Amino acid sequence: MPKLMRFAVSALALAIALPLAAQTPPTTWVDQDTGHRVWRLSNEPNSGAFYFNVNAYTPDEKQMVYTAPDGIHVLDLATRKTRLLVPNPPRPANETNHRGFWLGNVHALVVGHKTNSIFFTKTDPTTRVTSVYKANTNTGEVRKLIDLPAHMNIVSVNADETLAAGTYIEGDHQNQEYGSNLPNARKTDNRVASASQGPHYQPQSKGEMMERRLAAHLPLVLFTIRLEPGPNGEKPGDVKILLHSTDWVNHLLFSPTDPDLLMYCHEGPWQKVDRIWMIHTDGTHNTLIHKRTMYMEIAGHEFWGLDGKTIWYDWQYPKGEDFFLAGYNLETGRRTAYHMQRNEWSIHFNLTRDLDLFCGDGGDPGQVAKAPDGEWLELFHPRMITGQGAINDPAFWQPGVFQAEHLVNMSHHNYREEPNVRFTPDKSMVIFTSNMFGPSYVFGVEVKKAVNPPAADVQSTPELATKYNPTMPTPTGTPR
Known part of the structure; x- marks a missing residue:
């Protein structure tokens, strides 16, 4: 029997022998x-597209970014071919998890509105310092932008890619946990808990966590941090406080066109909060939308x-x-x-x-x-x-x-x-x-x-x- 035919027969026999769930x-x-x-676009089990309101497309509209357990991937929209852009580093055998997160993983934030790039963070497992990076989706070149101050977390980048926004808890409450969720972190850690849990899986305890987090009234700061030098001498890493609050501020989302406009929400069970707000990056015009x-x-x-x-x-x-x-x-x-x-x-x-x-x-x-x-x-x-x-x-x-x-x-x-x-x-x-x-x-x-x-x-x-x-x-x- 010709070698190619023997290979085809063997592959067919293997496919028949394996249960469909394993194929x-x-x-x-x-x-x-x-x-x-319907088309299946990704090949990696437990891969997932971005959260619905986070930009996933490059400005030239040719690529889409998604995440998988092995890192950050790019999909070419014309050919539907995918490639790994930013790999997760190998996990050491004696890894330690922090609140269920493997600190060494890369965490995708948003695709840039100005350049073909994906912004992401990565934490050094030894020093616990989190850094912000920018990867070119065409060339794969990665550039480190800033180190984040301790306890700060960012989730959105503005339209001209000069600022990021985030929140942190003040004082002695910084390490307080609520169920399996961090108080102010979007789930972009690419962890895999079971075969049916992708990057946006909602845990059973979410409702309880939301009630307890809302009732805690923790002192919180909403801030921006500069990623690139500014026109008035601002340096990368410069932080500006937009507001102090004891409400739970979450879901920060910059305007896709106005670099000075940030939307955010008062988080919690929706009937208990006035949710949708907007603020300018100079801290003015803090406005309830509905x-x-x-x-x-x-x-x-x-x-x-x-x-x-x-x-x-x-x-x-x-x-x-x-x-x-x-x-x-x-x-x-x-x-x-x-x-x-x-x-x-x-x-x-x-x-x-x-x-x-x-x-x-x-x-x-x-x-x-x-x-x-x-x-x-x-x-x-x-x-x-x-x-x-x-x-x-x-x-x-x-x-x-x-x-x-x-x-x-x-x-x-x-x-x-x-x-x-x-x-x-x-x-x-x-x-x-x-x-x-x-x-x-x-x-x-x-x-x-x-x-x-x-x-x-x-x-x-x-x-x-x-x-x-x-x-x-x-x-x-x-x-x-």
Whole structure:
């Protein structure tokens, strides 16, 4: 028998012998329930795309960055080829973990809005000094920017890549822990706790942690730190205090276009906080974006429009009963509210630059919407509501509705791993993370339905996933 044929037969026999759960999941298929083609874009088990509101695309719109247990990866959007950009260093046999984190790992922050680069931090396990780095996504060149002062943590970089923002706890409370979560750290450590836990897995204890952290009223500082020399003699490493607070400040997110504008939130169960805030980097104009007018009204999971002009967020009026995606235009003050049905509500939403399409990642019945049939990735076609001769006013909410189209059946996805949807820059795909096959991977689903796909490609997504992941943990939702 020819050598090549013997190799092929051996590979086939091995594939038959191995259980499907031990084999690599399929690269592509067409979802039988929706007609949209799905692609598996990452190859590394427990890899995942960025949190939904963190920029993952290079300014030239050719690359997307994602994370995996072995480090930070780059996906070429045209060819769908991936490569490891910043590897995690090897772990010593006698490693010690700090609060469940391996200190030696690289921690991705955000892709730059100005240069093709990824900003990340890494902590020296011996000295415990955390440093900030910038890696060129084209060449792989890595440049160290600054060392962070002790106890400081950064999570966002501004539009011109000169400042980072973060928080720290003052005084003797710096080492206090809350369940399995650090008080002010985004989970970008790329750790792997089990086969179904990717980078955005929500622990069972999150609700308890949030209640205790909110009630603690720890003295907290919101700050910026300079990454590059400034026009007035500012040096890298210079720190500016923006505010002191005993509220839990979290989810810092710079504007994608205005380097002097920072959005942040008062964290905690949403009905107990006025959540969405904005502040300038000189510490002025500390502004609440949405003020509730109803008992048990909630607003959150805020994110920037891609043009930097509008802040969007999940608005429920009241909680768990009526659902909107709300927008506030910073230039005009115009407020827009797109209504959706219970089964269309999503943990996270996202949009295109010209606002002609929105998307959502759905949710299981344990989420705040308690949707009986909400486990779908959704494509939303927005439509404004107009009325001839109706009374209107610039201060009124401008109403609209979402017309939903299913993209992927997610009924075999464990929603403790949040899918974190986002459009590709050319609007051809919606990117998401899923653990439907057991370990999490990065996927993309085509926005346009497949045209005359081969019959063998058309498969039920949950049935296909069940072959590789026969048992799936039962999710119970996460607090909002």
